Amino acid sequence: MRNLKVIVPFLAGVILMMILFFSFRSCLNPAEKTEKSDYYILTNQISKMNKMVVLEQNTSSMQKTKMGYEFFGKEVSSNSIITYTRTNAQVSYDLNKMKMEVDSVNKRLIITELPEPEIRITPSVEIQSLDDSFFNRISEKDIKNVTQKAKATAINSIDQNRLKGEGKQQLMENLNTIFVLAKALNYTIEDQTGKLGVLKL
DSSP states (O other): OHHHHHHHHHHHHHHHHHHHHHHHHHHHHHHHHHHHHHHHHHHHHHHHTOSEEEEEEEEEEEEEEEEEEEETTEEEEEEEEEEEEEEEEEEEEEGGGOEEEEETTTTEEEEEEOOOOEEEEEEEEEEEEEEOOSSSOOOHHHHHHHHHHHHHHHHHTSOHHHHHHHHHHHHHHHHHHHHHHHHHTTOEEEESSSOOGGGOO
């Protein structure tokens, strides 16, 4: 009987400790799972963006180059070359170079580094017309010079500053996908690059 009086309080104490333990554990687990879930969602979204963000611009132009010989100030023979130039311009950001840190404990998304824009301009020149003459033949050297000048003209015609501006806007639109998601998860966004002021973070 005396043993029973000792065992009953002991068992009651054990049961109470187990109830408190599991109650305490159940209170902690949801927060831990939420933090891990937030971290996974944000890092997964960032990994999806680790690709080239490209903005393209295509232009075309025609150019006529006239060549001739003069004799005593008068043109005695002339010919011309008409070229058609297609130009593809790209501005891109290598998002593999973008660095972000996710602080799931303090709910902070920290942007530490952004890539610089890369611009690539590729002109393609076609000869549309050759106005050749028997006495004034167009040589391969003439064609090469005309082609090079057409390419240089095409490259100079591209407004690279405007292209960079449009490319940056496209980058911001893609980054906003992450920022909206982060804010929905009650994260604060910290920009350590100083380049994202326009987003009013």
